[in-house]
Amino acid sequence: MRHGPGTPAATTGQLIRAVGDVLSLPHRTVVTALYLYWRLQLATEEEGAGEGAAWTQERILPTVVFLAAKVEETCLVTNDLLNVASLLCASPSAYQRPPPDPLATPPPALVGGTYYAAKALLVLDEQRALRTLRFDLRVHHPHPHLLALAGARRAPRPLLAAALCLLGDALAGCACAARHRPGPLASAALHVASVLIAPRRRDGGPPCEPGPLEHGWWRALGLCDAQVEAAVDEVAGVAEAGLAGMGGECMDGGPGQLNIAVPDGPPAIEPHS
Structure with a gap:
């Protein structure tokens, strides 16, 4: 299902x-x-x-x-x-x-x-x-992780607010809470939010500063790419569905697709058109 x-x-x-x-x-x-x-x-x-x-x-x-x-x-x-x-x-x-x-x-x-x-x-x-549930009612909340990550990255308030909204929508809209540990899930919400709210130039040039968070920023916090990227897919899917439902445009100017894919290689700020 x-x-x-x-x-x-x-x-x-x-x-x-x-x-x-x-x-x-x-x-x-x-x-x-x-x-x-x-x-x-x-x-x-x-x-x-x-x-x-x-x-x-x-x-x-x-x-x-x-x-x-x-x-x-x-x-x-x-x-x-x-x-x-x-x-x-x-x-x-x-x-x-x-x-x-x-x-x-x-x-x-x-x-x-x-x-x-x-x-x-x-x-x-x-x-x-x-x-x-085999009487296992332990719950690992991702929100404290998100607040700690935002503090470590010195994320501005708009970025943190967007990440909190995305995390809430993802928890309600898909099974990410049951599939991912709270650290990678919180990292995914912060990363996708940074892409969503990054200022973009209307002439199609590179994004204005501050741009999206660089790929792999979570490695310094002890998180691996596979875990975070899997969570990013689910969080981005919920964001895409929300944007498509509102009839808005996404990162690449088309409905329902967030341009969050990043190539392999050293961390770098990716240009998003």
Whole structure:
């Protein structure tokens, strides 16, 4: 099963962020939920049939947020979680509209026996998720690495802000959190962001200063090319999908392609047209 921008799995990732927004959950808790979600998806596929059958969006969404709240010791009302998840799964844009009429028939919220049935199912799904993850709920957040890398590179605030946005989109839009260690993933976000925001001349000449970060800058920090470049591919894919969806132009002036490829050789600032 493909896990990338525009897939059902990526849509669920975006809904996890929406649940966090509606319930005002801490950013760390939302990131933990995304990390557990992608790990659970990949682990479920490896298990195959039986109990490892594919999760439905309606069941995995509240499960990973419920687990993340426990991992990060975040106060969470189960009733609120189940109702918000139910409404968002039924209509992903529901959180952007006014609250539904509480007197509507049938009621828009889970109440009475319907709520208690959903709560019992959540407990069963939590147990299933724990078994699938083999009770390993350790989460390695990439954001502290990104802040440390930006400080080491003396990255300006616009670059750091762009990298943080890219990292957030990548965590929700693809399984990079489950595939890559936090150091290479944070490096990839910073590198792709440097390409995205590098000032470019309209006459097609070399980029204005400061240009994109030079290829291989991460080696001085003990990271290898293969790990970072694999993460760059995924982060850039999410960025491309976002730019294409907005109808904007990418680095090479064409839709959907970031010009981040760099030739082998010593580190050097690459010209990007």
